[in-house]
Structures are given as C-alpha cells and as structure tokens.
Amino acid sequence: MPQAPSKQPLYIRMHPDDNVAIIVNDGGLPPGTDFPGEFVLSGHIPQGHKMALRTLKEGEPIVRYGVTIGYAHCGIPQGSWVEESLVRMPAARDLDGLPTCLQVGGRAEPLEGYTFEGYRNADGTVGTRNILAITTTVQCVAGVVEHAVKRIKAELLPAHPNVDDVIALEHTYGCGVAIDAPDAEIPIRTLRNISLNPNFGGQAMVVSLGCEKLQPSRLLPEGTLTASTGSCTVCLQHEQHVGFESMIAAIMEMAAQNLAVLGQRRRVTCPASDLVVGLQCGGSDAFSGVTANPAVGFATDLLVRAGASVLFSETTEVRDAIDQLTSRAATPAVAADLIREMAWYDRYLEKGGVDRSANTTPGNKKGGLVNIVEKAMGSIVKSGTGPISGVLGPGEKLKAKGLIYAATPASDFICGTLQLAAGMNLHVFTTGRGTPYGLAAVPVLKVATRSELARRWHDLMDVNAGTIATGEATIADVGWEIFHLLLAVASGKKTWAEHWKLHNALTLFNPAPVT
C-alpha cells in the first residue's frame, strides 16, 4: 500500500509559462504556509486547487499547461486561491484556420519483443478474455435473456473452464425509435460492432423478440459474424415457442453449441501489436492532468511504438485542444476528420441549448478544475505525444493501427460502450475523485491520480499514479508500470473490477429521435 506523503508544502507548475500552480498536499494548505523565498499563502487552499504564482491583474490570462484556461475576473494577489468564481472561461477555438500536420520527422523507434497470451480470432483480432456474448435486438427480451444467462452460468459454463463468462448485451434501443433517421446509424452500428468485439471470438448469438424495428438481419447482416455455427438467432415470438420454458430451452441449446466452440480455444503468444487499448477518464480532478493522464500518455507512446492501437476519446474533453490535435494529425485527411467530428459535436450540443462547458461536474470543481478548458488540457495528455493516425466516428470499428481518435461523448458509460464497438480488448480508466467503474466485456485497469485515493480505495484501484505528485516516482516509472500491467491483464491477470465483478451497463449513444 502506498505510504503517506511528507508534510513539506508542495505545489506543481506544469509549464514554465504558467502563472498558477496546484497544491499537492493532502487536505490542502493552511493560511501562513511559507514557500521560502517565494511567498506566504494568504488563506487556505484546498488540495488540487490553484494558487497565483504572481499577482494577476483583472482581465489577465490565467495560464496552466502553457495554455490560457481563463481570464481573471478581478485582481488576484500572489499566493492566494484562484477559485472558480475568479476565472472567466475563454471562447471555444474556431475550427477554421487550424494548424495541421506540424509533427514532421521520423517515426519513433519501434519497441520490440513484448508479447501477451491471448485468444486469436479468425479475423486476425485477438481477445484478452474468452466470453460468450448474447446480443439482443431490443430491450423487450432483456428479462428472458437475463434468466437464461443465470441458467447458462449455473448449468453449462462449469463444463467449460476455458470460457471466462457469459454476458447479455442488453440495451434500451431496438424499438420506439426513429430507426431510419440518419443518426440512427450510430446506435445500430454500435450494437453490431460490439457483437464483433474480439473478446467474443466471433461466436455472438442473437435473441430477438420478433416485432421490433431493429430486426436481426439489420443488426447483423448475413456474413457479419466470422465464425458462424449455423442458426444463431432465437426469436421469442416464433410460433415454435409454447411457453417461457421453450424460449429458455432454445437459448440454452444455442448457448451450448457456442460454448462448445469457445471452450476449445487456448491462449497463444501474441505480439503487443495485437492490443487495442481504449483510454478514458472519469471523476477527474486537478491531478488527472499531472499524474495519471501523463503516465497513461507515456504508456500510450510505448504501446504505439510496439505497434498496438490506442483509442482516445471524449469529444468535449479534447475540443479545447483541437489545435494541438490537428497539429499532431498524421495526414491532412486525419486533420479534416478531427475537425468534422468536433463540428458535428458542436452542432449536437447547440441543438440541446448548451456548449462544451456543460461537461464539468461538481466533483471536478471540488477537485480543483475550474472549467472545461482546464479539464481538457489535462485530459488530452492521455494521448501521449505521437502522431494521430486515424479518426473513428461514434460506434465505428477500428480500421488501422496506431493512435486513433475515436469520437465519443465523455460520459463514462457511453464512451466505454463506443470503445467496445471500436474493438478495444483492454480499457484504461483514470480517476481522481474515484469511481468503481467496470465493464463485463473487457478488463478495465483503473489508475488513481492521488495516493490518498489509492490508499482509501486500495482494493478498487489497480495503479497509483499519485506518487508522481509527491516525487516518489517519475511519469516514466508509472508509465512502464501501466504498460507491463496491461500485458499481464491481457494475458489473464484479473483487475480489481473483475475481481469484484463490477460492471456498468452498456449505454448507447442515440442522437436520433425516439418515437
């Protein structure tokens, strides 16, 4: 378990141009705290919150990460708390005239020799778990499928020690929706592509009601599944089913056939390039961008050098850094795709009468983040430093390796669901406030931004990046730790969320109307 940090007052400045810095110490620092040769604190400043490194005049830019995160509402004396009410948020960066493809020069040196033990699929993808998934076309069947899953686990699964789990892909889509609306493509392709996630071995089976709008043939057109076992659909309204037990028996029979195939599979040695790692954060605080996200960014660079795919997401949390992202685009086409996704999301928010500032939560603010600009600067650090080689729309499936921007809302459940559709086989989740987040389909490795959280939630957090703030570890130390732990988890080591079986619901992104 991590040790308590020293009592010495500490602050962290992220960039030489910054005129604010955050307080490191647990519980914050009291008035009168002396930073010898610099200044004395005029009042209490909570942990993770900002203090003025010099006196700021009214209207002056407040700079963190070398970026203007806001403007001073009034004069702010040196050594005092730069709290939310003192910071006026800047406008969003215009999407015209952005710098593009500035990251020239040779590719980073390849990282070779790293492997993991995974389940290779017929389509070339690799599973990190061996799971039987039951796809559903509509919420109406959820109760029946849940009942069937309980019985499959109790009666069939014990005979297949190589199969990790049986899960139902439940959701609230499928009927009562404008299924031909242009944006309905997003929830439909999300469900389709989740069924094809590498952890399901191409063996997905479908339970349908019968009268729903999302018919099985529309969800999974013929030939979509790579390892077909003949009929793979049970339709509850089919006349062959007389009574509930008949439906359950049909689902169990189909599950038995699929389990027989999945049960034959064995882990084989695979290069690290077969990893598809989805990144996101939830319950962020001011340390997210100082400890956990930079360490994850270091691991991202290692993974990309090893030939793996890394997905970063959360559109409202990268929107304010769009100029940094277009600068890192590998090609003009990638830059154009990034701008297209930002513009689409700007319009989506505008339709709802809000903008990107609707993102921040009370917990973010309590943790020291004054606005979405500051949150975004800490969030994009997860993407490391390399070129961005591709962009996926919400729910699209991965087409190429490398660092990919997978456009998703920042909502933890929706982001995770869309990254599952993209084909991730590992998920990294950083948190400062703390969340017990988990997914049934893919292992989730959770990284704490602060040692205090890692100590308190010692059996929920997999990695403590808080040691970076106190100087006990470097970003590289924790980055390598995450990289090695990812290879171990990919090979079967359980994360804490798996240990406790903590699973959040699949949550579809449906920007189209319901009827």
Ligand code: CA
């Ligand atoms: Ca999130």
